[in-house]
Amino acid sequence: MRKFLQRALNRVVITAIIVLLQVGFFLLEILRWGNYYVGIAFVLRLLSFCAVVYIIWRPNNPAVKLAWVVPILTFPLFGGVMYLFFGHVIVPRKLRDSMERTNALVQKNLVQDEEVQKELAQTDQAVANQSGYLLSYAGTPVWNHTASTYFPEGLPYWETLLADLEKAQHFIFLEYFILAEGTMWNAVLEILQRKAKEGVEVRLIYDDVGSVFLLPKKYHETIEKKGIKCVAFNRLVPFMSLVLNNRDHRKIVVIDGKVGYTGGINMSDEYINYRHPYGEHWKDSGIRIEGEAVWNFTVMFLQMWNMSRYTEEDYGRYRYHFKEPLMAKGYVQPYMDTPFDEEIVGENVYLNMIGNARKYVYIYTPYLVTDNEMITALKLASKRGVDVRIVTPGVPDKKFVYWLTQSNYQNLIEAGVGIYQYTPGFIHSKCVLCDDELATVGTINFDYRSFYHHFECGVFLYQADAIRTLKKDMEETFAVSEKITLEWCRDKFVKINIVGPILKLFSPLL
Known part of the structure; x- marks a missing residue:
């Protein structure tokens, strides 16, 4: 049943429903329901016209503009409605205000060490330029003294993560697109519950749409009862969610400000090959970092948390101050991207x-x-x-x-x-x-x-x-x-x- 709902409510099916509605309106016209059809059709066509004008006006990639304009003009009755829901035209004022507030805190807390920047430029100017782009447009500095470990599979990522979670003393932050009950998530949740009882601050963000068919209804309330602070990001409210297309696709873990994780790996059993929904093997990758660069992930998580539930302005208390710099090679720069600016x-x-x-x-x-x-x-x-x-x-x-x-x-x-x-x-x-x-x-x-x-x-x-x-x-x-x-x-x-x-x-x- 869950798999059926996932398939039935994906974007392709929704688009097909919109096309069928378009055909239905033409049938209404044929049946001479003129009084209703003419007024409604005029409003919908006007919406589609406004959507096309707006798309052309925006400073977007021309290919993206064309990819939207063609289906809107092909289905003018419901094309505008389709863009309203999937094109993130309307950003609710509350969300926009919280973004501006949290962006100011990000700028205040993520400050580039100029010596690291100069050192990188002396090593390779082209790489320094790329790093400078991320500093300017993502707001995230580059760091040295940060160890990095790459995981070619989900299983060693999960096993190492469990060991790190057991060592947590102060706080644990987790942010995932998908959570699904099973061996992988249940093992993590057991540690989180235990750590919360020990006095460790534990926070969890999961995307509501990414997990909508994988978790019980109001799962965030269930998690809160376990002593874990929890946010279901951008909750899906049928017929009312105008930004349902903008999902939190990030995967971030921060432990005590010392260790951070990201990558493609979500919290579901296929990612550790305990399930095989597509072929014999699910291959994914993750990365663990330890050192100064973890601060970027800490601030990134707090920004997303405060967008959903504003709780603090003092990010500094979550920063770990290393007594001795880690002896690690190279440069590490965690970065982020948001759909609510014009920078891709x-x-x-x-x-x-x-x-x-x-x-x-x-x-x-x-x-x-x-x-x-x-x-x-x-x-x-x-x-x-x-x-x-x-x-x-x-x-x-x-x-x-x-x-x-x-x-x-x-x-x-x-x-x-x-x-x-x-x-x-x-x-x-x-x-x-x-x-x-x-x-x-x-x-x-x-x-x-x-x-x-x-x-x-x-x-x-x-x-x-x-x-x-x-x-x-x-x-x-x-x-x-x-x-x-x-x-x-x-x-x-x-x-x-x-x-x-x-x-x-x-x-x-x-």
């Missing part, structure tokens, strides 16, 4: 890395549903001699999105890009690696959802400990994946050359 930080980080790559760019992504700028950047990198490789799933979790992903293969392969499908099953990792020294690991998919609609986060790494392990994992993944050829694409002509381009018209909704 997540995509721009990827574009900058691809554009500056000299030898190779390796990419993990579960979805390749992106704009012309990204496709062009990948092709140009390959054409100038960079070894560009992308790993996508061998078994899909969403078929329409999978077909749309595959529709990009031929164009990229013809430019020399290597496309690999993960044969054992589904890959959910979101990682980019360049030239043995630059990487990012986080929550940001190569799709419109992550680039334009979700709250996201990642860790930007330069010459850090985790990079070597990430490269080893990627090389091993290529070895067990199928390299896609032009012949493979031609054998799937209908899916790639007919179905795919049609789906691209509706790509913002997928």
